Each structure stands twice: as C-alpha cells, then as structure tokens.
Amino acid sequence: MPQTQISQPFQRFRADIVATAFAPHRHDAYVFALTTRGVQDFDYRGATRRSQPGAVVVLHPDELHDGRPGDTRGFGYAGLSILPETLAQYRPGGGLPFLPGGVSRDPALMRAVRALLEPAPLSDSLQSESALIDLALALDGVSDAPSATSPVSRAVVEAACAHIRCHSQRGVSLGELEALTGMDRWQLSRDFRALRGTSPARYLTQRRLDHVRQAIADGDRLADAAQDAGFVDQAHMSRHFKAAYGITPGQFARTIIQDPIPTHRHPVLH
Helix, strand or coil, rough: CCCCCCCCCCCEEEEEEEECCCEEEEECEEEEEEEEEEEEEECCCCCEEECCCCCEEEECCCCCCEEEECCCCCCCEEEEEEEEHHHCCCCEEECEEEECEEEEEHHEEEEEEEEHCCCCCCHHHHHHHHHHHHHHHHHHCCCCCCEEHHHHHHHHHHHHHHHHCCCCCCCCHHHHHHHHHCCCCCHHHHHHHHHHCCCHHHHHHHHHHHHHHHHHCCCCCHHHHHHHCCCCCHHHHHHHHHHHHHCHHHHHHHEEEEEECCCCCCCCCC
C-alpha cells in the first residue's frame, strides 16, 4: 500500500529522455530542472538555450518554451515545480523574480536546488522550508529586480485564487471575481499576473489539469477525467494538456516520474 505523504510546498519529478521532444507550451509554476546527463536544448524568450550536466534550468511562469535532446544521446533531468504563491511565502513584499537567460550555474542556486531534490524525512518540514528560503534568496541573487507589491494586492489575488480553486469545475467569470474582490477586472488581471505569473483564465485551466493529472495517476478513463475536471470533452482537455505540458496525456504518463501528488497540487512540467 502507498504511504500517506505529508503535504509539501513543492513537487519533485524526474525524467530520462532519449527521443521525446516537448512541443512549445507554458505553465503557471516555476520549474527548476537540474540536468543530470546529456544535453538539454530549449527555445526560450527568443533564443535557443542549452543546459549540460550540473546546470539548472529556471523556467518562469507563463513563459513559452519547448525542450529536446541536444544530441543523439538524449538527456535526463531532476526537477522541482513550485507555484508562485508558494515561493512568495518565503520572500514577502516583492513581485516574481525573473532569470532572463533561463539557465544558471550559480553555486548558491545549484546548492539550493540540490538540497530540495534530496528526499527528506516525511516529518522534516523545517528542512524543506529552510531550503525553500535558501532557494528564494539564491533566485533573487541572479534575477532581475522584481517590482514591489502591496499587502492589499496580495490579499485580493489570493481571494481570487481560492475562489477559482473551489469552483474550477463549473468555471468562473471575471465579473464574478470583480464582485468577490471589489477590484475592477483590469487591475485584478494586472495584479494577478504580477503575483502569479499568469492570467486568471490560465490559472483556472491549470487547476482543471491538476485534476486530470490525478485521474491519470489513478488510472481513470481520459474522457471521464476531462468531464469531471470541467472540460467540454476529452479533445478539449487534450489540447489544453499539451499546451501546458508540451506532450499528450499518454506521453506524460509514460515519460514523467513524479512524487505522489500532495494536497497542494503542483503541475509537473518540463
């Protein structure tokens, strides 16, 4: 029987890829991927980037990217998926840090990522939280300076996120979020992107895809998973799945090895 896992504020994943290529896609989480073997090439912010063993790929939320082997040997990586709101808990007062080049060999950042990739005892939350603080500090050290945000903006965006998570199956409108938060849709959308790195609509889609990923792990039929998550049909879900992860649901199940999905579900991505 599987062990009960204490919820953690991030998700680990790994992949050993020979020929799989990820189509262009975007997601709503930070991804830190430590290249473990081979050469990993990807297009990101108008240029082709290359990561070799020991380097850390840092993908910012909502930035379009792809991924492929840099040569015939394929490549492997071990990574972390962390939602922006989780990272914000360990670096209050600022917007989202951004690493323009997408690849780093900064020693502090590499140490922090390696520490979080080490499996800690299930009860050792202090170790994980301390490592997350180290990661936030290291990321700030190599990133463009983020703009400051107010506590009011944070509270409004968190209320909108909570509402979307609670009603992801039926869907949520911007008018509904305006009524809930008392903020007009333009300001709400701007603050939402500053603090979550994506739009309310994409945040809703990703929460639906979280349900689909859990259903895939449970062995459910894709058509049932799509309907239960709130998509129109399986084809509608599959289009969004590939747009978020760069591979189909079937390829995802065969390619990605991930930690059991915790209570705070995080998308696992390239």
